[in-house]
Amino acid sequence: MNGKVKISQLVVPAGVVGIVLLLVVPLPAIVLDFLIATNITCSLVALLTVMFVKRALDFSVFPSLILVLTLFRLGLNVASTRLVLSDGYAGHVIEAFGHFVISGSLVIGLVIFMILVVIQFVVITKGAERVAEVGARFTLDAMPGKQMAIDADLNAGLIDEAEARRRRADITGEADFYGAMDGGSKFVKGDAVAGIVIVLINLIGGFAIGMIQGGLSPAESINKYALLSIGDGLVSQVPALLLSVATGLIVTKAGSTNDIGSDALKQLGQNTMVLRIAGGGAIVLALIPSMPKLPFLLVGGLAIFASTRIAAKQKVEAAEAARLELEPAPVSPTDAAESLLEEMRVDPLEVVLAPDLVDLVDVAGGGDLLERVRALRRKIALELGLVVPPVRTRDSLDLPASSYAVRISGVEVARGMAPPGQVLALGDNLDGLPGRTTVEPVFGLAGKWIPAELRQQAQLMGATVVDRGSVLITHLGELVRSHAPRLLGREDVRSLVDALKRTHPVVVDELTPNVLTLGEVQRVLQALLEESVPIRDLARIFEALSLRGKQGSDLDGLVEASRAALGPAVAAVHEQDGVLHVITLDPLLEQQMAESLRPGEHGATLSLDAMTAEHLVTSAGQCLERAEQQGISAVLVCAPPLRAPLRRLLKVAVGRLNVLSYDDVSNHPRIETVGAVSGVHALAS
Structure with a gap:
């Protein structure tokens, strides 16, 4: 904000300071009239705002507003009481309420005042307080389920992290709002009680001041001060009643996304038969002897007329819906494709x-x-x-x-x-x-x-x-x-490459797409993952691929170059408590395998006779099984040229046995041999 303070930021703080001053500083009657009008208008604005908001959370400041307006109203009570008791006059607004609204009658004023208090305190405030309490409790109880639904959508990829944060903020804000409204309803209830007490104090104090200091007779004193006190009480109860109604409306607004007026008209008019029966009942009441005819006939006729208009509108809407169903709206190729693609989407x-x-x-x-x-x-x-x-x-x-x-x-x-x-x-x-x-x-x-x-x-x-x-x-x-x-897709590789490019741009630019394509890089990374080789050190892998890729794009060569670049990290994955347990090959068998190497379309292969290959697989499986029975995770080591073809040979029968080359384990500090794969010649001897 660059040190600038907006005027809107100062309105509420200045208002609160002004309310505090009302409690101690005497006011002229003209200023009090202006503040009373402001109080009534603010309460009316709050009520109308509640009626037009679509969600309770859209008016989240309402609990704080209740406290401010309640304090404002109590401050006006103190200021008006000071004028009534000191001058016997508190401005035109209170005088108008004392003479015009209640016709200058003390009895009528007391009755109207008590009726307003009963409506506010017993009916509206009590009900709103209970609804706010239950709403706060239910909202808090429902929070874990809503959070779980958000987490499930986030894990499923249906929403992104930003949307998840927004939804969590809405849930937290909703819980805070209903919790605050539970407390805010107590302000309204306390205000109603304070209004009764203030009127009683004004009556007793004004009666005593009129007789003792003013020299008035009891009848004159009660007539003068009682009318002012009742007028002051009515002036306070009207905005208090508006705020109580607003409180009741906002806490009872549940399951709706429209304003109250729209929902009320839509839902009351959804069944035309109800309006017709109600209108007919009003007309029947008009037929009762001594019952006034015109009011009931007019109201009943309006209800039947409204039902007829609503029924005609519903028929038009139903016909339009049927027409649209028979003649479906044209769907653009883009929309159709997006819909089909969404239905075809497979979760990884x-x-x-x-x-x-x-x-x-x-x-x-x-x-x-x-x-x-x-x-x-x-x-x-x-x-x-x-x-x-x-x-x-x-x-x-x-x-x-x-x-x-x-x-x-x-x-x-x-x-x-x-x-x-x-x-x-x-x-x-x-x-x-x-x-x-x-x-x-x-x-x-x-x-x-x-x-x-x-x-x-x-x-x-x-x-x-x-x-x-x-x-x-x-x-x-x-x-x-x-x-x-299988889980490493092309888009995932692109994301890894983009992330690496932010820290190692030269390495990425040198490799792709000049030396290897993204698909070839993906094949190398998949081959490494297939043999449980971590691909975290992408920078080192890419450096090795850049050098080896200039000689050719054969997969075995690229994978071996990557493994060599990773060095000790390849063997570290398989060690236990710092020890690498290995299974070795019989030297004669290893020599026989080296001599049987033949180039193939998908890399070098071992051209062994069936008996030798079967014995090799069986012996390797037995060695691994003996190690596992001892709780040891072992790997098979061999010469670098044999590693890839031997891995392919053992993959089907002993898939869990990882094959490392001597280069992979050469720098490991602690190696322990737990078995050796023998050749057919060993059995013959």
Whole structure:
């Protein structure tokens, strides 16, 4: 704002300071008349604003406005009381209310004043206070569900982060508004009580001053000061009543997006039969003897006439709708294409839950699945360098009870179980626990789903207990890692390249599109992810690709160059407690494999005889299995030229066995051999 203060910023602070001055500084009667007119007008403006807003949140300042206007009104009460008791005159407005409005009658004034107080205090304020209290409670109770819906849309990619923040701000603002209105209604209620007390004080004080200081008779004193006191009370109660009505209207405005007048006319006229029956009833009342004819006949006739006009309008609208249905509006090619594309869109990653598993995403019920999914996406991004696409979570009646399914690009890749009210116990001695036996989906461990109440008992028996959400998230994480190449799309590669270009523009410009196309870069990154090689260090990968790509674009060569550039990072992924456990090849077998290398269309291949290839695969699988039984995650190491073709040979039968070259592990400080793959000659000997 450059140090400038807008006039609108000073209006309310200056007004509040002026209200405080009203309590201590005497005012002339002409100024009091002006302030009373301002008070009535402001209350009327607040009431009309409430009637025309489409959402309660559009008038979010209303609770604060209630406090300011209530304080303003009480300040005017103090100022008018000072004039009434000191001068016996408080301006033309109060005098007009005391003589014209109530015809100068003390009894009529008291009756009208009490009626206004009863309407405001007993009917409007009491009801508005209860509605505000219930509205605040229900709004707060509904917040977790609304937040969960926003998180689900955000994870599904239906909205972006900016829209999610806007919706969360609306929910928070709505809760704050109804909470403030719950307190604001107390101001209105207190104002009504204060009005009664102030009028009583004015009556008693004015009567005493008139007789003691003014030398008036009791009748003259009561006639003079009582009319002024009642007039002052009515002047205060009229704006107070307007503000009470506004409070009641805004807290009862629910489920509507239009102004109150539009909704009232639309909804009251939606059934013409109601208007016809009401009009007929009014005409019947006119036929009763001694009942005035004209009012009932006029009102009944207007109701029937209105129903006829509404019915004619509805027929025209129905005919127009039927015509539009028979002659559908032309759809532009662009709109049709966008609609079809939206229906054809396939979510990259999707978790489908059986209906009884929805509690996993219910934040109000303690479900934290969506939060765990966000944490998983962050973990995988930091681990592999892959930005996992938003995970859409939804329920489906097609799934069996207590089950979930994970889909990638619309194709189901795995299913699992997560029974409500149960936890998964993993261990060997679980026969003494009731439940359903199962196999843990990631590591293939034997387990049993047991009631959650037996968690502590299972832990005492030495079992590892895992909650349902952890089972699902662990399964999802493993599926994302194993299918990482499928999840890395061309647009994702473009986003990674754009992000790298902001920090390493020279590296990016040197590689693409001059040396390699974006599609070739994608193939290299997918190949690295397929072998669990992180692609976080894109700058180093791109530097290696720039040099190797000038020699040719064969995939194996590009991948090996990238692995060499990453160096220790390739082996570090597979180490345990700083130790890299390796399985080696028999030297004679390795020599035989080197001699059998043949160039192929998709890279070098091993031209081994069937017996040797079968024994190689079997021996490698046995070595890996023995290591896993000891809780060891091992890798197979070989000469650099053999790594890619050997990986392709073992991929189908022993897919979980990663193959590294001697270059990958040469700089690792701690290497431990846990097995060796023997050749056919070893068996013969």
